[in-house]
Every structure is written in C-alpha cells, then in structure tokens.
Amino acid sequence: MGMTITEKILAKASGRNKVIPGENIWLNVDVLMTHDVCGPPTIEIWKREFGDKAKIWDKNKLVIFPDHYIFTKNPQANRNVNILREFASEYGVENYYDVGTPRYKGVCHIALAEEGYNIPGTVLFGTDSHTCTSGAFGMFSTGVGNTDAAFILGTGKIWEKVPESLKFIFNGELPKYITAKDLILQVLGDITTDGGTYRALEFDGEAVFALDMDERMTLTNMAIEAGAMNGIIKADEVTENYVKERSDKQYEIFESDQNATYHSVYNYDVTNMEPLVAKPHSPDNKDTVRNVQGTKLTKCYIGSCTGGKLSDFVNAAKIIFGNEVKVPTFIVPASTSVAQQLEEETLNGISLKQIFENSGCVVAQSSCAACLGGPSDTIGRAVDGEVVISTTNRNFPGRMGSKKSEVYLASPYTVAASAVTGVITDPREFL
Amino acid sequence: MEKIIKGKAFVLGDNIDTDQIIPAEHLVYSLTDPEEMKNYGKYALSGVPQKDAGLPNGGTVFVDDGNYESRFNIIIGGANFGCGSSREHAPFALQVAGAKVIVAESYARIFYRNSVDGGFVIPYDTPQKLNNKIKTGDELEIDLTNNRLKNITSGDEYLLNPLGDILPIIEAGNIFEYARHNNMI
Numbered sequence: 153m154g155m156t157i158t159e160k161i162l163a164k165a166s167g168r169n170k171v172i173p174g175e176n177i178w179l180n181v182d183v184l185m186t187h188d189v190c191g192p193p194t195i196e197i198w199k200r201e202f203g204d205k206a207k208i209w210d211k212n213k214l215v216i217f218p219d220h221y222i223f224t225k226n227p228q229a230n231r232n233v234n235i236l237r238e239f240a241s242e243y244g245v246e247n248y249y250d251v252g253t254p255r256y257k258g259v260c261h262i263a264l265a266e267e268g269y270n271i272p273g274t275v276l277f278g279t280d281s282h283t284c285t286s287g288a289f290g291m292f293s294t295g296v297g298n299t300d301a302a303f304i305l306g307t308g309k310i311w312e313k314v315p316e317s318l319k320f321i322f323n324g325e326l327p328k329y330i331t332a333k334d335l336i337l338q339v340l341g342d343i344t345t346d347g348g349t350y351r352a353l354e355f356d357g358e359a360v361f362a363l364d365m366d367e368r369m370t371l372t373n374m375a376i377e378a379g380a381m382n383g384i385i386k387a388d389e390v391t392e393n394y395v396k397e398r399s400d401k402q403y404e405i406f407e408s409d410q411n412a413t414y415h416s417v418y419n420y421d422v423t424n425m426e427p428l429v430a431k432p433h434s435p436d437n438k439d440t441v442r443n444v445q446g447t448k449l450t451k452c453y454i455g456s457c458t459g460g461k462l463s464d465f466v467n468a469a470k471i472i473f474g475n476e477v478k479v480p481t482f483i484v485p486a487s488t489s490v491a492q493q494l495e496e497e498t499l500n501g502i503s504l505k506q507i508f509e510n511s512g513c514v515v516a517q518s519s520c521a522a523c524l525g526g527p528s529d530t531i532g533r534a535v536d537g538e539v540v541i542s543t544t545n546r547n548f549p550g551r552m553g554s555k556k557s558e559v560y561l562a563s564p565y566t567v568a569a570s571a572v573t574g575v576i577t578d579p580r581e582f583l
Numbered sequence: 584m585e586k587i588i589k590g591k592a593f594v595l596g597d598n599i600d601t602d603q604i605i606p607a608e609h610l611v612y613s614l615t616d617p618e619e620m621k622n623y624g625k626y627a628l629s630g631v632p633q634k635d636a637g638l639p640n641g642g643t644v645f646v647d648d649g650n651y652e653s654r655f656n657i658i659i660g661g662a663n664f665g666c667g668s669s670r671e672h673a674p675f676a677l678q679v680a681g682a683k684v685i686v687a688e689s690y691a692r693i694f695y696r697n698s699v700d701g702g703f704v705i706p707y708d709t710p711q712k713l714n715n716k717i718k719t720g721d722e723l724e725i726d727l728t729n730n731r732l733k734n735i736t737s738g739d740e741y742l743l744n745p746l747g748d749i750l751p752i753i754e755a756g757n758i759f760e761y762a763r764h765n766n767m768i
C-alpha cells in the first residue's frame with residue numbers, strides 16, 4: 153500500500169521506512185518557531201523542567217518572531233517582548249527578529265516563508281495554531297502547546313500521531329473572481345470545523361498548482377479551521393523557485409503515491425464556483441456572497457497571515473483603484489516585506505499603497521493587529537455593535553475584539569468590493 | 584505502573600468538549616495546592632447535560648454530590664473527545680476525579696497531547712465505536728500490554744489501537760520524566 157505525502161515526510165523525520173495513520177512516532181524537528189504570546193511561557197517551562205543546565209537543542213533551528221501584540225502600550229504585552237529579547241541575547245539566538253529594529257518582520261507564518269525557513273520535505277513545529285500555513289511548501293508543519301514546545305526546545309524531538317489524510321482536488325481553470333480564500337471556505341463549509349480533526353488536509357489539482365505561493369498559503373493556513381493537524385501541497389516548480397530565492401538549503405520533494413489511502417477524497421470543479429463568505433460566528437458557516445449581499449457594514453479589514461500577503465493586496469487594489477471607501481477600511485500588511493512591496497508594486501503607474509491611501513483606507517504597520525482583537529489600543533479592532541468583513545481566518549464570537557460584533561470572512565476581492573460600497577458586495581460587479 | 588487497569592465504565596456520547604469536562608467557571612482553583620485542587624475532581628464532567636451523562640440511560644453524575652472522586656475510573660467516549668478550548672485543566676480534572684483511562688473513537692489533538700504529556704490519563708483510541716456497546720457501570724478490564732479491553736459484565740472483548748511510542752511516556756509519568764529516564768535531559 154502506498155503512502156501520502158504527509159506519511160512520507162513523517163516517516164523520514166522518524167527514521168522509518170513506513171508509518172501508518174494512528175501510530176504514535178517520535179520526530180526529529182527541523183525548525184521550532186515561537187512568538188511573543190507563547191514564547192515566554194515556553195521558555196519558563198523549559199527552564200523549570202531542564203533546570204540550570206537547560207540548553208537549546210540547536211540554536212540555528214529556533215526562530216522567534218514577535219508579531220502578535222506589538223504596537224501597544226499594554227504593559228504585559230511589552231513585558232513579553234522584553235522576555236524574548238533578553239532570552240535571545242542571553243542564549244545567542246540569532247534568528248530573533250526584534251521589533252523596533254530593521255530586522256522586524258511581522259506575522260510569523262509569512263515571515264517563515266519569506267526568510268527561507270520553509271523547506272520542502274522538512275518538519276516544522278510552532279507555538280501557534282496557524283503553523284499549518286508552512287505546509288504550502290510540501291512540508292509537515294503544525295502547532296503545539298507551550299509544554300510540547302518547551303520539550304522540543306530542549307531535545308529537538310517530539311512525538312506525533314500519524315494523521316489520516318483527506319484529499320481535496322480542485323479541477324479546472326479558476327475564474328478571475330475566485331481566490332484561494334473562496335476555495336478554503338468551500339472546503340470548511342463541506343467538512344465543518346471538526347471534519348479535519350487529527351487529520352491531514354492535502355490539496356491537489358490543476359487549480360491549486362496554478363496558484364502562487366501566497367495563495368497556496370491561504371489554503372494551508374485555514375486547515376486548522378477544520379481542526380486539522382496540517383495542510384499540505386506538494387512542492388512544484390513554483391515552490392522551488394520561491395525557496396531557491398531565499399535559501400540555499402538542500403531539500404527533498406515528496407509526493408503522494410497513486411495507491412495511497414485517504415479517509416476521503418473530494419473533487420471540485422472550480423469553473424462554476426462563486427465568491428463565498430463565512431457568516432458570523434464560525435469559519436464553516438458558508439454562504440455565497442450573493443445571498444448576503446447588501447448587508448450593511450461598519451468596517452472592512454484586509455490583513456493577517458491569511459489575507460495580508462502581497463497577492464491579497466494586488467487583488468484588493470484592482471477593485472479599490474479610483475474608488476473611495478464608504479466605511480473605515482484597514483490595510484494591514486502581514487510582513488514588513490509586504491509593506492515595502494506595497495510601496496514598490498504599481499497598478500496603472502500608482503503604488504498600491506498610494507491607491508489605498510487615495511481611496512481613504514488606513515494603511516497600518518505590519519503585525520497580527522486586530523486579527524485576534526488584541527489590547528484595546530489595537531488598530532482596526534472591532535467594537536460592540538460592529539459588522540465587519542475581513543480577509544482573516546476566524547470569526548468566532550469576540551475574535552476581532554468584541555463579542556458583540558459580527559464578522560464575515562471573505563476573499564480580498566469581496567472585502568474590497570464591499571469597502572467601496574459599504575455593504576457586502578459580490579466582486580463580480582467590479583471585475 | 585499497573586499493566587492491567589480494572590474499573591467501572593462511565594459512558595459518554597460524541598464531541599465531549601473541554602467545557603463539559605471542566606466548565607470554565609471552575610478554572611479558578613490552584614493546580615498545585617492539594618486541598619484546593621480537589622475541586623477539579625468534584626466538578627469533573629459536571630458540564631455534561633444530564634441526559635447525556637452515563638449512557639445509555641443518562642442521568643448519572645460522574646462524581647456524586649459532596650464527593651471529590653468518582654466511582655467510575657474508565658471513561659468510554661465517542662468521536663472527537665476533548666474538542667474545544669485547549670485547556671490543560673481538562674485531562675487534569677479527570678485524573679483528579681480518579682479516571683485512569685479514556686477509550687474513545689477519536690480525540691481532539693491538543694487534548695490527546697495534553698493527556699499524555701502531562702501524564703494525566705491514558706487516551707486509547709479504538710477502531711470501532713464502543714460507546715454504544717458498553718454501558719455505564721459495566722466492569723471493565725484493560726490490558727495495556729496487549730491493548731485489549733474486556734467487558735467482564737457482558738463477556739465481550741475488544742482490541743484497542745496500540746499506544747505505540749507514547750506508552751513509555753505514560754509509564755514514565757509525563758514527557759519530561761520520560762526524557763530524564765532516557766538521558767534526553
């Protein structure tokens with residue numbers, strides 16, 4: 153019997169020829185990533201358990217990005233960043249990207265890709281549920297809690313239960329108004345928020361391989377919204393080109409065998425898909441934009457590791473160009489590199505940043521910002537009574553700041569079209 | 584560590600979330616103070632709706648009023664056991680109440696990891712649904728070496744999925760103890 157791509161990578165990382173779903177195996181970890189929210193408690197557990205002799209198993213494999221609660225006066229949030237800073241200097245952690253310095257990167261999952269830490273065939277763990285994003289690079293990546301992260305920090309090893317896989321095949325040529333966000337909202341609507349529990353979501357099909365890396369990361373990013381352990385897309389030429397530009401590490405490309413076993417396989421024809429939203433208060437509460445169009449909004453938000461990448465802003469700018477936004481609209485580049493590109497990339501001779509500013513959008517500094525609410529002075533945060541449409545990944549009650557707000561999740565096209573009209577709007581009206 | 588675990592079954596349905604295992608309002612108690620910590624046992628599984636508690640009949644409380652420990656020490660669950668918020672208090676509460684093993688079709692990943700790495704309870708999963716075959720109060724015997732569950736009351740026997748590489752962690756007590764025993768620390 154054949155193996156899936158996830159099984160093959162886990163087999164390699166555990167030094168076995170074969171692994172079977174359900175088995176508990178020990179893995180050698182290639183990269184451990186942490187950030188300002190979970191880094192400090194991880195370090196605390198590591199010190200407690202490993203004692204005075206606590207050693208980082210491999211400094212080069214630890215990567216730390218402050219990104220969550222960064223631009224705030226909140227004292228606890230600032231203390232967390234201080235803990236990371238002191239830890240990095242005390243233990244000589246070179247892959248620390250301090251805020252307030254030119255090294256600052258922004259949201260961890262996008263920074264991992266940009267800085268060349270995502271390498272096909274490797275195993276990456278992070279103290280963040282959206283660590284599954286890196287799976288877009290044909291690698292295994294998943295989130296763990298602080299205890300497990302502390303264990304990895306000291307040993308470089310962790311056990312994992314080999315997941316069963318679900319396969320999603322997207323056939324056909326994507327219509328120009330459909331993005332990866334629409335595809336993943338479709339999947340979530342079909343399998344619900346626990347349909348992927350303890351499983352791997354594998355994305356395949358010509359429509360997936362026609363996507364750039366930014367878009368592929370939108371698919372794998374939201375695997376956790378189905379409860380999945382990881383999301384994964386086989387590496388191809390697009391992946392290799394992206395990786396080679398950023399890293400000279402050796403890599404190995406794995407792919408699923410023809411006769412691999414899947415829990416289930418879903419086939420989609422993308423040519424007849426239409427723009428989708430997730431209605432309040434769950435990412436699997438799928439509907440068509442058509443069915444909710446006209447819903448009055450108080451805020452639009454384009455940002456986060458899901459919807460704050462360059463391709464997301466390029467798409468949004470196509471619609472926003474030459475228009476004025478009718479409700480407060482926030483543009484939050486996921487990383488400082490994306491922020492820079494907003495100034496460099498142009499549409500009709502005007503930079504994307506200028507397009508957004510001309511239309512009345514607020515362009516914010518790179519960070520997680522209001523994606524998860526954050527301290528009360530966080531930019532773009534939802535307050536009581538608001539109705540928000542956002543390119544982020546979660547709309548559980550209170551996620552963006554207020555339990556008394558409603559959040560719709562949608563593609564950058566849909567959010568941009570809605571910003572221009574002030575009500576939820578089908579982007580096909582503009583494209 | 585005992586290789587054979589005997590006890591009475593407490594049977595639950597699918598999707599038992601961590602709020603049912605230990606309702607958020609009870610998360611205030613100290614996790615280390617021996618007296619205060621007993622409250623986690625007292626309130627373990629207190630969030631399960633009456634009709635779903637102790638299947639097939641329901642209406643059985645896991646921990647009797649005024650007690651801190653349960654009469655039952657083997658929990659039989661269904662699919663997606665331990666879903667919801669990832670609080671580590673959940674497997675801890677079950678341990679404090681005296682639960683030794685959970686047998687369920689599938690688990691939410693964080694709950695499963697917390698159970699093993701914190702050394703709280705043994706999470707066995709099963710190739711088949713058992714929460715419609717075993718009744719609350721049945722006398723069970725679980726053989727950790729051979730991964731078998733024997734229902735002494737009914738005489739039925741079932742195979743459980745092997746724990747694999749995590750059995751030594753369970754035997755050591757928790758993941759850090761395991762590492763110490765194996766000179767990883």
Ligand code: SF4
Nearest residue numbers: 259456457520523524
């Ligand atoms: S942008 Fe949002 S989803 Fe992404 S890491 Fe930050 S808080 Fe999490």
